[in-house]
Amino acid sequence: MSEPTDTDMRDKAAKRAEMSLQTFLTRLIWLCVxxxxxLTAWLAYDSVLDTQARRDVEAANLANNFALAMDQRLNxxxxxxRMLAASPLLDDAARHRDLYMFALGMRPNFGGHVILVDSEMxxxxNTRVPFGTPLPLLPRPKGHAxxxxxxxxxQPAVGDLVFGPVARVPLVAIAVPAQRRGKTVFLLLAxxxxxxxxxRINQLALPAGWSLSLLDGTGAVxxxxxxxxxxxxxDVDAAGRFIASSKLSPWTVVLEIPRDAYRAPLLAxxxxxxxxxxxxxLIAVLGGLLASRRLAGAVAALAENPTPGAPLPEIHEIATVRQLLDAAAKQQEAAKATLRESEARxxxxFEYAPDGIVIADDESRYxxxxxxxxxxxxxAREELIGLHASNIIxxxxxxxxxxxxxxxxxxxxxQREWRFRRxxxxxxxxxxxxxxxxxGKLLGVIRDITERKLAEEAISQLNAGLERRVAERTVELSAANRELDAFAYAVSHDLRAPLRAMSGFSxxxxxDYGDQLQGEARVYLGQIDSASARMSELIDGLLALSRSTRGELRRDVVDIxxxxxxxxxELARGEPERRVTVEIEPGLAxxxxxxxxxxxxRNLLGNAWKYSAHAAAASIRVYGEETDGARRFCVADNGAGFNMAHAGKLFQPFQRLHRQDEFPGIGIGLATVQRIVHRHGGTIAAWGEPGKGATFCFTLGDAAREAV
Amino acid sequence: MTAKTLLLVEDNPQDEMLTLRALRRANLANRVDVARDGQQALDYLFREGEFTDREGPDLPAVVLLDIGLPRLSGLEVLERLRGDVRTALLPVVILTSSDDERDRLKSYENGANSFVRKPVDFADFAESVARLGVYWLATNEPPPGE
Incomplete structure (x- = not known):
C-alpha cells in the first residue's frame, strides 16, 4: 500500500487554504457594494418618512386653516x-318691519337669512319669507342648538345641523342674544x-384622493x-386622519387621507x-466582476511562462512584476544553462577520466x-550499480x-591502497x-597502480640485486685487499731478504777480505750497500703507502x-743541532x-723540517682555518719551497721535485698523505714558491666536520 | 749438563749463512741446528721423521723462527708448538723480514717470546742476531725442565 506522498498532502492543504483571486475579488466587490x-435603502426610507411627515404637516395645516376660515366666517x-341685536329698531315692535327690511338689505353680503326670535322662541x-307671514315655532333640534x-x-352660539322648517333644507344656525339691561329679550339668528x-370646500385645493369633511358637534356631516x-x-387609518376643532362652534374639520393615498409616496x-x-x-457588480476577471487573468498570466513578444500587462504593478518575473526567469534560465554546462563538463x-570514479551512498553501495x-x-556499469564495496575487493x-x-x-x-577483485x-x-x-554521497577515485606496484617491485628487486652485488663486490674487494696484503707481505718479506743478502755479503x-780488495773494489761494494739500502727504503715507502689506508676508518678525536x-x-731530537722556530696554534682538533x-x-712536518734545513732562520707553523665552511689544517715552512708549475706532481708516488743530493727522499710521503686525506673524504692542496717555502693544507671531509 | 743448542728455522740460505756468520762472530760456541721449512722444524723438535734419532738435548734453548716458510709457516709452527705440552714453554723468537703489524700481533698471541725484525742493513742485522744469541743462550734462564 502506498502512503500519501508529500506532494499530495501539500496539494490538499493548498486546496483548504487557497481561493481563487476572482472569488476573492468578487467577495471584495460585494463587501464594497x-x-x-x-445606505441607499436607509436614505430612501428616510426620504419617504420625510415626505410623509411633510404631507402630515400639510394635511394638519389644511384642516386647521379650513377650521380657522370657518371661524372667521362665523365671526x-x-x-x-350683533349689530342688528344692538339696533334700536328692535326695542319697538312696530319698527321690526324696518329691521326686517334692513336685514333683508344685508342679505346679499350676508349669504344667509336672518330670523328674529323672542325669548319664548x-x-x-324670517327674511326667507315676507314680513308678517305667520311663522312656526322655532324648532329645537337635538344636540347642540x-x-x-x-x-x-x-353669548353668541353656533348650533349643529338642523332641518329648517321654513327652508325645508339642512341648515346651520348662529344665534346672537339681544340684551337689554342685562336680560336677553330677543335672539337674532342667522x-x-x-x-x-x-x-367652500369644493373651492379648496385638495390633493387627489384626500377627503375633507366639516362635521357638526354630533358628527353629522x-x-x-x-x-x-x-x-x-x-378606507382610513388613524394616522391618515387629521382633525381641527372650531373655536366658535362645536364643529370639527376632519381631513382624511385614505390608506392607499397615504402609502402612495412610499410605494412611489x-x-x-x-x-x-x-x-x-448591477453595474457596480458587473463592472467589478469584469475588472476582477481582468485582474485575475493578468495575475494568473504572471504564473504562466511568458510568451516572447507578448505585450506587457496594462496595470503598472503587474507589469513591474511581469518584468521582474521575466528577469528572474532569464536569470534562472541562465543559471540552468550554466548548471547544465557544468553538469555536462x-x-x-566522469566518462573520460582515466581513473575510475564511483559514486556511492553512505553505505558504499554504488x-x-x-x-x-x-x-x-x-x-558492466549496470552490474556494478547496487553492488557493495565488499563485493569488489x-x-x-x-x-x-x-x-x-x-x-x-x-x-x-x-586514501588507501586496496586489493580489488575483478x-x-x-x-x-x-x-x-x-x-x-x-x-552526502560518497565519491571514490580508483587508480589502478598495478604497474606502479610492478615498478616498485622491480625497483626493490633491483635494489636487492644491487645490494647483493655490492656485497659480492665487497667480498671481492676484501679478497683483493687480502691479496694486496699478501702481495705487500711478499714484498716486505721476500724483497728484503735479497737486499739484506746483497748488503750482508758485501x-x-x-x-773478511777487505785487506785483499784493491782500488775501487771497496767503492763498488759501498755502492752495492747503498743501493740495497735505497731499495729497502723504497720498499718501506711502498708498504707504508699500501698500508696507509688499510683497515676500518676509525673516528677518533685527534688533538692536532x-x-x-x-x-x-721528535724531529728536533733527531737533529738537536738545528734551530727551528715552531709555532703551533693551540686547540686544533x-x-x-x-x-x-x-x-x-708525520709526513707533512717531516717534509717541513727537511726542506727548511737550508733556510737561514727556519720556521714551521701549524694552524687551522675555515674555508667555505670546511675546517682545514695547514703546515707551512719557509724552506726550499717548490715551483707551482710542478705542483701536480707533488702527490704522485715516486715523483720528486728535488734531487737526492739536495734533499734525500723516495717521493712516497705526500702520495700517502693524499690517500689518507681522500680516505677521510677530505682534500689537500699545496702552495709554494722556490726559496720561500711551502704550505700544505688539508681537510678531513665530513668526518672532520662532525662535532669535535 | 748438556750444552745448550739453538734451532734456526730459515728457508733463505743467504739469511741462514748471514745468521750463522753473525752468531759465529759473537763468539758463541753453542751448537746451532737449522731447519729449512716449518715441517722440518716440527720434526726436529718432536724427534720425528728424519730427526727421530738426532743427537743432542730434547729441546734447544731457543728457536729463531722465520715466518715466511715453505710447507708450514712460522706462525703455524708456533701454534703447533704452543699446542703441545712438550714445547708449550719453549722459548721462541720470531725473526723475520716482515714488519707487518698483524704478523707481530699474531706472533705474540700465539705465545712468541720475542719478535725481532731482521734489519735490512747487514751491520744492524749482525748485531741483532749476535745479541739474540748471547741473550737467549747465555743470559736467559730456560723454563724448568723435567
Missing amino acids: LPLLL ARIGAL HMLF AAPTALATG TFETQKFQE IARRAPSGFNPAK AAASMLPLVLGAT YRKL LDANPSVCRMLGY EATETTYVEPALEAINSGKNY KDGSIFTAEVIATKMPD QALLE SALSELLLA ARGDARMIEVVL
Missing part, C-alpha cells in the same frame, strides 16, 4: 347679528344652508369633499428607487560508475570497509581516494696541536683515524 446598498356673521320674522344655548348663556359650506366610493371608517419612492438601486448595483570528466572503473573491474580486505566508511562519512579525506576473480591493487560530497766481503708538538719534538692522521702529520 453592500454598505452602499444599505363675521356674529358681528353682523317665537319667530317674529344655537338659540337655546345663546338664550341660556347670553341660518345658512350647508350648500354654502360645500361650495355639514359638508364633505371626498373621492367617490369613499368610506371613512374602512420604492417604485422609482428600486430600479435605480438595482441598476446601480563533469559528466565528460550508484554510478564511470567506464574506467568498469574496464578495471570487468563489470579481495575477501581479506572486507574488514577494512567499515572503518574506511566511518572515516569518509566523518568528512575526512581518505569479475573474473583476478586481483589487482588500486589506490583509492574518497571523500564525502555535499549531497759487508762480509769487506770485513698536541700531536704536532710531539712530532716536531680533528675527527678521524688517529693512526692515519699521525701518518699525515
Whole structure:
C-alpha cells in the first residue's frame, strides 16, 4: 500500500487554504457594494418618512386653516347679528318691519337669512319669507342648538345641523342674544344652508384622493369633499386622519387621507428607487466582476511562462512584476544553462577520466560508475550499480570497509591502497581516494597502480640485486685487499731478504777480505750497500703507502696541536743541532683515524723540517682555518719551497721535485698523505714558491666536520 | 749438563749463512741446528721423521723462527708448538723480514717470546742476531725442565 506522498498532502492543504483571486475579488466587490446598498435603502426610507411627515404637516395645516376660515366666517356673521341685536329698531315692535327690511338689505353680503326670535322662541320674522307671514315655532333640534344655548348663556352660539322648517333644507344656525339691561329679550339668528359650506370646500385645493369633511358637534356631516366610493371608517387609518376643532362652534374639520393615498409616496419612492438601486448595483457588480476577471487573468498570466513578444500587462504593478518575473526567469534560465554546462563538463570528466570514479551512498553501495572503473573491474556499469564495496575487493580486505566508511562519512579525506577483485576473480591493487560530497554521497577515485606496484617491485628487486652485488663486490674487494696484503707481505718479506743478502755479503766481503780488495773494489761494494739500502727504503715507502689506508676508518678525536708538538719534538731530537722556530696554534682538533692522521702529520712536518734545513732562520707553523665552511689544517715552512708549475706532481708516488743530493727522499710521503686525506673524504692542496717555502693544507671531509 | 743448542728455522740460505756468520762472530760456541721449512722444524723438535734419532738435548734453548716458510709457516709452527705440552714453554723468537703489524700481533698471541725484525742493513742485522744469541743462550734462564 502506498502512503500519501508529500506532494499530495501539500496539494490538499493548498486546496483548504487557497481561493481563487476572482472569488476573492468578487467577495471584495460585494463587501464594497453592500454598505452602499444599505445606505441607499436607509436614505430612501428616510426620504419617504420625510415626505410623509411633510404631507402630515400639510394635511394638519389644511384642516386647521379650513377650521380657522370657518371661524372667521362665523365671526363675521356674529358681528353682523350683533349689530342688528344692538339696533334700536328692535326695542319697538312696530319698527321690526324696518329691521326686517334692513336685514333683508344685508342679505346679499350676508349669504344667509336672518330670523328674529323672542325669548319664548317665537319667530317674529324670517327674511326667507315676507314680513308678517305667520311663522312656526322655532324648532329645537337635538344636540347642540344655537338659540337655546345663546338664550341660556347670553353669548353668541353656533348650533349643529338642523332641518329648517321654513327652508325645508339642512341648515346651520348662529344665534346672537339681544340684551337689554342685562336680560336677553330677543335672539337674532342667522341660518345658512350647508350648500354654502360645500361650495367652500369644493373651492379648496385638495390633493387627489384626500377627503375633507366639516362635521357638526354630533358628527353629522355639514359638508364633505371626498373621492367617490369613499368610506371613512374602512378606507382610513388613524394616522391618515387629521382633525381641527372650531373655536366658535362645536364643529370639527376632519381631513382624511385614505390608506392607499397615504402609502402612495412610499410605494412611489420604492417604485422609482428600486430600479435605480438595482441598476446601480448591477453595474457596480458587473463592472467589478469584469475588472476582477481582468485582474485575475493578468495575475494568473504572471504564473504562466511568458510568451516572447507578448505585450506587457496594462496595470503598472503587474507589469513591474511581469518584468521582474521575466528577469528572474532569464536569470534562472541562465543559471540552468550554466548548471547544465557544468553538469555536462563533469559528466565528460566522469566518462573520460582515466581513473575510475564511483559514486556511492553512505553505505558504499554504488550508484554510478564511470567506464574506467568498469574496464578495471570487468563489470558492466549496470552490474556494478547496487553492488557493495565488499563485493569488489579481495575477501581479506572486507574488514577494512567499515572503518574506511566511518572515516569518509566523518568528512575526512581518505586514501588507501586496496586489493580489488575483478569479475573474473583476478586481483589487482588500486589506490583509492574518497571523500564525502555535499549531497552526502560518497565519491571514490580508483587508480589502478598495478604497474606502479610492478615498478616498485622491480625497483626493490633491483635494489636487492644491487645490494647483493655490492656485497659480492665487497667480498671481492676484501679478497683483493687480502691479496694486496699478501702481495705487500711478499714484498716486505721476500724483497728484503735479497737486499739484506746483497748488503750482508758485501759487508762480509769487506770485513773478511777487505785487506785483499784493491782500488775501487771497496767503492763498488759501498755502492752495492747503498743501493740495497735505497731499495729497502723504497720498499718501506711502498708498504707504508699500501698500508696507509688499510683497515676500518676509525673516528677518533685527534688533538692536532698536541700531536704536532710531539712530532716536531721528535724531529728536533733527531737533529738537536738545528734551530727551528715552531709555532703551533693551540686547540686544533680533528675527527678521524688517529693512526692515519699521525701518518699525515708525520709526513707533512717531516717534509717541513727537511726542506727548511737550508733556510737561514727556519720556521714551521701549524694552524687551522675555515674555508667555505670546511675546517682545514695547514703546515707551512719557509724552506726550499717548490715551483707551482710542478705542483701536480707533488702527490704522485715516486715523483720528486728535488734531487737526492739536495734533499734525500723516495717521493712516497705526500702520495700517502693524499690517500689518507681522500680516505677521510677530505682534500689537500699545496702552495709554494722556490726559496720561500711551502704550505700544505688539508681537510678531513665530513668526518672532520662532525662535532669535535 | 748438556750444552745448550739453538734451532734456526730459515728457508733463505743467504739469511741462514748471514745468521750463522753473525752468531759465529759473537763468539758463541753453542751448537746451532737449522731447519729449512716449518715441517722440518716440527720434526726436529718432536724427534720425528728424519730427526727421530738426532743427537743432542730434547729441546734447544731457543728457536729463531722465520715466518715466511715453505710447507708450514712460522706462525703455524708456533701454534703447533704452543699446542703441545712438550714445547708449550719453549722459548721462541720470531725473526723475520716482515714488519707487518698483524704478523707481530699474531706472533705474540700465539705465545712468541720475542719478535725481532731482521734489519735490512747487514751491520744492524749482525748485531741483532749476535745479541739474540748471547741473550737467549747465555743470559736467559730456560723454563724448568723435567
